[in-house]
Amino acid sequence: MTFPYKGYAGKYLDVDLTKGVVHVKDMEKEWARLFLGGSGVSSKILWERTNARTDPLSPQNILIAGTGPLTGALFSPSGRMMFAARGPLTGVWAESHVGGFMGPEMKYAGFDFVIFNGRSKKPVYLFMRDGHAELRDASHVWGQETNITTVMIREEHKDPSIETAVIGPAGEHGVLYGSITVDFYRAAGRAGLGAVMGSKNLKGIAASGAIGLEAYDMDKFVEASAREVAKLNDPLWKESLASLRKYGTTGLVAVINQIGRLPTRNHWTGYYELAEDIGPEIIAEKYRIGQEACYGCAIGCKYIIRIKDGDYATEPVGGQEYETIMAFGSNCLNNDIESILHLGKRCDLLGLDTISCGKTIGFAMELFEKGILTEKDTGGIDLTWGNKEAQVKLVEMIARREGIGDILANGVRKAAEQIGGDAWKYAVHVKGLEASGQDPRAHQSVGLTYATNVRGADHLRSLSSLEELGYPNIVIQRFGEEKADAILNIMSPKYKGQVVWDMEDLYALVDSAVICKYSTMWPPVFYYDTFVNVIPSLTGMKEWSDPKYVRQTAERISHLRRAFNHRLGITRKDETLPPRLLHEPMPTGPAKGGLPDLDEMLDEYYEYRGCDRETGYPKESKLKDLQLDFVVDTLKPKGMTR
Amino acid sequence: MYTTKRNNLRANYTFAWGLTEYRRNHPVKDILAIDLRLCTGCRSCELACSIAHTRSFNPKRSRIQILKEEVRNLVVPMVCLQCERPLCQEACPNGAIVENKHGVLYVDSEICIGCMNCVTACVYGGIAIDPVTRRAIKCDLCKGDPACAKACQYGAISLSTSEAGGLNQRRRGVVPAFRTLGIQVEEGRE
DSSP: OOOOOSSSOOEEEEEETTTTEEEEEEOOHHHHHHHOSHHHHHHHHHHHHOOTTOOTTSTTSOEEEEOOTTTTSSOTTOOOEEEEEEOTTTSSEEEEEEOSSHHHHHHHTTOSEEEEESOOSSOEEEEEETTEEEEEEOTTTTTOOHHHHHHHHHHHHTOTTOEEEEOOHHHHTTOTTBOEEETTTEEEOGGGHHHHHHHTTEEEEEEEOOOOBOOSSHHHHHHHHHHHHHHHTSGGGHHHHHHHHHHGGGHHHHHHHHTTOSOBTTTTBSOOTTHHHHSHHHHHHHTEEEEEOOTTOSSOOEEEEEEOSSTTOEEEEEOOOHHHHHHHTGGGTOOOHHHHHHHHHHHHHHTBOHHHHHHHHHHHHHHHHHTSSOHHHHTSOOOOTTOHHHHHHHHHHHHTTOTTHHHHTTHHHHHHHHHOGGGGGGOOEETTEEOOSOOTTTSHHHHHHHHHOTTSSOSTTTOOOIIIIIOHHHHHHHHOHHHHHHHHOTTOOTTHHHHHHHHHHHHHHHHHHTOOSBTTTBSOOOOHHHHHHHHHHHHOOGGGGSHHHHHHHHHHHHHHHHHHHHHTTOOGGGSSOOHHHHHSOOOSSTTTTOOOOHHHHHHHHHHHHTBOTTTOOBOHHHHHHTTOHHHHHHHGGGTOOO | OOSSHHHHHHHHHHTTOOHHHHHHHSOOOOEEEEOTTTOOOOOHHHHHHHHHHHSSBOGGGOSSEEEEETTTTEEEEEOOOOOSSOHHHHHOSSOOEEEOTTSOEEEOTTTOOOOOHHHHHOTTOOEEEOTTTOSEEEOOGGGGSOHHHHHOTTSOEEEEOSSTTHHHHHHHHHHHHHHHHTOOOOOOOO
């Protein structure tokens, strides 16, 4: 039976790189109905096609490039796509999302998903156009940086409308946090999916298409979509929108430093005295030359910079995000904004995750200060805090695994094991993923977010901005008046289990739809009702007009991703925080003395999630309610259900 | 034959018709004016246009196109300027480019043979070939209520009417783009 739903391209590609064959297959109805798309469908595919023995960098691992029903439809902000695999950096569930124009183009070329398995003998890239796909030789672009690769692929096909998602030298050299760069300066950065791509001798994917997509009821969908966008234009969010459009995410540098949550000096503290040097105003005044937006986006948080002269002069490139400025700036005590912008640009071109890369360099700088690493280890590089020349050198060395870069390319967890001694004390990670730009000691719920996030210490699976930026109306709407005060208290652990549980499920849908966190996380406009409004008219899936079904689907996706990790041995003891964030009270700044009450929040979270408190394993009844019987079949014999 | 529209206009001066006379014979029309400074290149206009004309999400079939060139940081919206003396119409061997009842030129796809003469003739890139039907397509202003203008969240697209100021607005929209692309644009009188 052909795929019945609209809004999807309706086909996916199953690519066997070892044999060099591309199979075009019909999408499966149950994937869409039960898991929507993107992250949800990927979790189903990865569950079925990998197991506990799959080595992330082996040909047996699979890499998924995915989109969702909203990708490429007239809905802001829907120009996104995602990648998923078993992650090389963490060894567990890995997914990474990216904006730009590639996702919609892939769907217009006729494909919702691409599943890669095996390993090609020689470098190749996948080219998709109007329902056809082929593996093409990539030996001429192998070793090239991401921007040149894109230009060369466009040149090869004499078509400037081609969009790409490619890796740079870092992914090719197996840097465990190698990223996949889309459209020159956007990246599916986290969790090292670029390394998985590189391990398969796959340079990237490219697409151009004019097939187009239909809607089940176009008029109704356009109307529903307009209603959702109108919510975004509500005067309530005027300030947030204005800030995002002017500063992009860099506006957060000032906001977050104010609440003492800006990771500084390898997460030692959350307050950076020199934050103004790297903060939003200086970028907007001196370097920003224009605003850009991803496909179909009404927010437009991307900005373009140019540095006219000096060591770090550059032609127009995409400006750096908050996380990059934090990772290379405050985190390494570097207050030279031009060098930070340069480092971010180099990471995009080399294909490195800026967060993990900056955090690993910060980690090395702290080891250097403590004498655990010396100039003998670093090959003469002086890793004093804030040494920007050293940072620039290290980034290039990491991308090519030269000298000390070979160890640092493995991320903080593995690097700490290799270096030995007390190094582990300074490795700030959860499940192997370097922590992003938040701090649970200044924002309780971040602790729970980091600990329970399926891909590691990261904000993007369940961060709550409700208490961080203060949205009392929204809190009352979602959680009721009596809980509002406690929830809005950023340092209270009370009800945070419920908040994070709710956010995780919401983001599971966002990541499956696939849309952007802006307008969901910040400003918190879209909620479950958004999906009830738009999915049925777009796809024709009737059950999606039932709010209960929508929430249940969200839970289903969350549980399947968690089950994927349980199968790999993850339990409550792994859902914790690094010692620095759990036991060292915040030393300075507005949040001085703060520590997260992780256990209290975890207990509440497991309760809401339907999991066992002791182990974090799911309850069998819960899985069965969610139609995840196939998960029970696998986990129960291993004693991983309750 | 005059090579460009501007030369065409200049010829009209030379032959002493005078601008007023020229305008009398060729009344100024409504046009889409795009403010480049506000455009972010999000391509919502393409999506909205393809929905209005093809009832599908298919930007490649849109009448308005955003050219993007990341290396030089160019974002250039291209759409029909509703010329008073349309080169595309002159170039069409079949007479497929005709006025609709709102006085706006559109391509009659029944008559169009997809020869691309109009595409070559238009110096502004305002007419293109639909990749699916293989016939020429151009902006018909959606009967006076353009879908692209409604979809633009940044207020970059507006329908400027044939009153004074509209033409200047149009010129301001295209000059920076063409300058960046290296195409010579003569200074016009405001």
